[in-house]
Amino acid sequence: MKQLLELLGLLALVQGVLGLLHEFTHWHVGFVQKLGFLDGYGVYASVALVVLAIALFAAAESLKSG
Secondary structure: OHHHHHHHHHHHHHHHHHHHHHHHHOOOOOOHHHOHHHOOOHHHHHHHHHHHHHHHHHHHHHOOOO
């Protein structure tokens, strides 16, 4: 379970950072800009993904390994 939370946290962190990179540099990277219902909210969605990643890492850290 700990490894699953860490993997999901890593994916959320990468997508959040790529979304912010897209918003500020207009490079076509990441998944956030491909979702039509998030038009105009890319920065907020990317920041939410980064916060979610931090929460997932904290949850994974609170679990005992093994």
